[in-house]
Amino acid sequence: MTDLLLRDTRLIDGTGADPRERVDVLVADGLISAVAPTGTLPTGERLRVVEGRGRTLLPGFLDCHVHVSTLPAKDPMADVLAPESLFVLRSVPHLSATLDAGVTTVRDLAGADSGYRSAVELGLIRGPRLRIAIRILSVTGGHGDWRTVEGVALDTGPGAGAIADSPAEFVRAVREVLRQGADWVKVAATGGMGSPASHPESGGLSGPELRAVVEEADRHGGVGVAAHAQGAAGIAAAVRAGVRSIEHGYQIDDATIDLMGERGTWLVPTLSTLTRPLSDGLAPWVAAKRRTMKEAASERLHAALTAGVPVALGTDAGIAPHGTNLTELALLVEHGLTPMAALVAGTSGAARMLGLEDQVGSVVPGLRADLVLTEVDPLTDIAALADPDRIDLVVQDGRAVKELR
Numbered sequence: 001m002t003d004l005l006l007r008d009t010r011l012i013d014g015t016g017a018d019p020r021e022r023v024d025v026l027v028a029d030g031l032i033s034a035v036a037p038t039g040t041l042p043t044g045e046r047l048r049v050v051e052g053r054g055r056t057l058l059p060g061f062l063d064c065h066v067h068v069s070t071l072p073a074k075d076p077m078a079d080v081l082a083p084e085s086l087f088v089l090r091s092v093p094h095l096s097a098t099l100d101a102g103v104t105t106v107r108d109l110a111g112a113d114s115g116y117r118s119a120v121e122l123g124l125i126r127g128p129r130l131r132i133a134i135r136i137l138s139v140t141g142g143h144g145d146w147r148t149v150e151g152v153a154l155d156t157g158p159g160a161g162a163i164a165d166s167p168a169e170f171v172r173a174v175r176e177v178l179r180q181g182a183d184w185v186k187v188a189a190t191g192g193m194g195s196p197a198s199h200p201e202s203g204g205l206s207g208p209e210l211r212a213v214v215e216e217a218d219r220h221g222g223v224g225v226a227a228h229a230q231g232a233a234g235i236a237a238a239v240r241a242g243v244r245s246i247e248h249g250y251q252i253d254d255a256t257i258d259l260m261g262e263r264g265t266w267l268v269p270t271l272s273t274l275t276r277p278l279s280d281g282l283a284p285w286v287a288a289k290r291r292t293m294k295e296a297a298s299e300r301l302h303a304a305l306t307a308g309v310p311v312a313l314g315t316d317a318g319i320a321p322h323g324t325n326l327t328e329l330a331l332l333v334e335h336g337l338t339p340m341a342a343l344v345a346g347t348s349g350a351a352r353m354l355g356l357e358d359q360v361g362s363v364v365p366g367l368r369a370d371l372v373l374t375e376v377d378p379l380t381d382i383a384a385l386a387d388p389d390r391i392d393l394v395v396q397d398g399r400a401v402k403e404l405r
């Protein structure tokens with residue numbers, strides 16, 4: 001592998017530190033090997049030099065909530081009738097577009113099984129490295145229950161919900177997804193907007209069921225639990241049970257905001273999905289639930305973000321569009337983060353949430369060389385990072401996977 005020198009860049013290293021002007025970053029054997037003032041590093045013959053003057057260098061971004069095999073505004077009937085191969089094959093352009101957007105790591109929270117993760121690791125397809133949950137664990141009638149009244153399954157593929165209804169059944173369900181290679185366990189701590197039979201304010205796991213999931217996942221080498229949680233009571237129950245991340249968090253109350261701060265529970269607010277236009281091809285029942293929740297949710301998430309709850313970037317791409325993941329950064333700023341805090345939420349913060357902080361998320365010697373070079377100044381125009389055309393170069397594990405044009 002040719003070594004790479006990114007010369008004379010403006011560095012925002014992802015740790016929250018102030019930008020540094022005129023910095024060279026040397027990449028060798030897939031790792032960041034040195035960060036130094038421009039012109040001070042030795043150059044050699046095997047070195048490819050990329051001129052970075054006028055551009056900002058950042059860590060590759062992490063999106064902690066995606067569904068790579070899912071399409072936004074899907075026709076549920078089309079998905080029921082589609083063969084499994086269509087879910088797999090359409091993920092290929094989704095993963096590619098995500099990488100081109102500057103995202104080099106994602107956590108897929110239902111849909112992708114271990115074959116997707118392996119295909120990226122083996123270099124069979126281009127895409128962000130994957131951490132996977134495979135499927136969502138849900139109670140009967142909850143967010144993962146996609147059956148008709150008569151019990152006909154409307155969801156297909158490995159992402160279909162796993163239904164369980166007691167602590168013992170949830171322990172078995174946890175063991176089953178871990179047996180299949182899950183890095184994370186995902187539960188439906190409340191109902192949701194997209195599922196036919198559940199509602200954000202009900203339909204989640206009981207306290208004992210949540211605790212059984214967290215305890216069993218933790219017993220397997222400290223696997224984390226991500227809780228889909230929208231209504232206030234379900235969010236609070238999931239935080240008390242010890243989940244590592246609250247996904248959505250739309251109706252979070254003040255007491256739970258405080259508790260998350262105390263316990264260090266992460267919030268992944270998926271604003272890209274919340275703020276999606278109601279006209280955007282949503283089924284009528286989804287639009288109705290979303291309409292009643294949207295404004296209040298914006299206000300509650302603003303309260304959580306300004307209170308300093310740990311936050312990690314996640315879009316719910318697959319429900320939101322693929323390949324414009326960094327739209328979420330400007331939305332985080334609209335909801336109370338500074339631009340620098342939003343960048344941290346998408347880099348070192350997300351890496352910490354995923355337990356990958358010693359591998360990715362910062363431009364620090366010794367970490368994997370996942371890097372983004374952009375003409376955009378994210379501190380003055382963070383919304384512009386959402387445009388993949390303005391992500392000039394993407395480096396993953398030391399290789400340029402999106403080239404300068």
Ligand SMILES: [Zn+2]
Nearest residue numbers: 065067109316
């Ligand atoms: Zn989701």
